[in-house]
Amino acid sequence: MRERFVSSVFLEYMLITVGSALLAFGLVFFLEPNTIAPGGVTGLAIIIQKISGIPIDITNLAINIPLFILGLATLGKYFGIKTAYGTLILSVFIRFFMNIVGPGYVGVEDMLLSALYGGVLVGAGIGFVFKAGGTTGGTDLAGAILNKYIPSISIPKLMMGFDLMIVAAAGIVNRKIETSLYSIIALYITVKIADFIVEDLNYAKAFYIISDNPHEIGSEILKTLNRGVTVLKAQGMYTGSEKEVLLCVINRSQMTKLKDIVRKIDENAFVMVTTVHEVLGEGFMKK
Structure with a gap:
């Protein structure tokens, strides 16, 4: 220490x-x-x-x-x-x-x-x-x-x-x-x-992933990128069906790999990517 x-x-x-x-x-x-x-x-x-x-x-x-x-x-x-x-x-x-x-x-x-x-x-x-x-x-x-x-x-x-x-x-x-x-x-x-x-300089990227194969994508992210994945419960307004949205925060260098994972498992997945200017906690910079 x-x-x-x-x-x-x-x-x-x-x-x-x-x-x-x-x-x-x-x-x-x-x-x-x-x-x-x-x-x-x-x-x-x-x-x-x-x-x-x-x-x-x-x-x-x-x-x-x-x-x-x-x-x-x-x-x-x-x-x-x-x-x-x-x-x-x-x-x-x-x-x-x-x-x-x-x-x-x-x-x-x-x-x-x-x-x-x-x-x-x-x-x-x-x-x-x-x-x-x-x-x-x-x-x-x-x-x-x-x-x-x-x-x-x-x-x-x-x-x-x-x-x-x-x-x-x-x-x-x-x-x-x-x-x-x-x-x-x-x-x-x-x-x-x-x-x-x-x-x-230390900004990260947050991915919101809506897919019919959320658990498969989440498991692959955990195994390949060693990043945590959070499952958010959601409901489609048009269809009324229940959905699971994956939230994952990664470093910029991992963006391409994550996109490849999603595309390989579900090429029709809906993905939103946002910039996160500060991330604190395990795997990221401590304040």
Whole structure:
């Protein structure tokens, strides 16, 4: 049990490390050179650097201190440790990449490409950090705090509300409306990629199967796919006849095999397939 816990914690911190590296890479190589601010404290830090010359890693740490204290009080010590690590390692990676590119780095001249690639990298980085149960501070920490009280709205979507003001400020500081527009593109991509990693990467498929051979199909699913099958009692509205509906939740990789099982036993079976964004319990990810 202890070995499993240690392994789980190690994996979480590895995800936070990789996510922070991707986030820093996207900021330094694509977004910061063009003053594209995809929201967040890092986006605000880009704006502050444009105005005052203060490095973004210093601003990132300075703004996150009070947010970290609030997060520690609201979300607990375990979450606070992850956030402290994420905030610190992000600043380390930002400084590392800034030292690589050196002063005067102009980045990719095409602002659309910068917004697209920067948004993908930042979104992937944030998504991995969230997946590990941490944050890198800033608006993602504020989003995590709000998510505790509004769980129906994902953290990335909550972040978007905070980030829109920062996006607008980027255009004002750069004196170009195009900067705000490209920042909105980067912000949208960031939220979509982060949302995909947090919510959609582990989605499963639920099959509802209506057949004249339910027990034969169910037995074959149990034997071949090693997945549980639930029998639901139903009645046809038109015929009034009693029916047994099979419900089975599987991984995406098993979809083709399940369809083949149904087709082999009853090619006239009625099958409905829906996407399940979260499954907890035996055979699936534990919360």
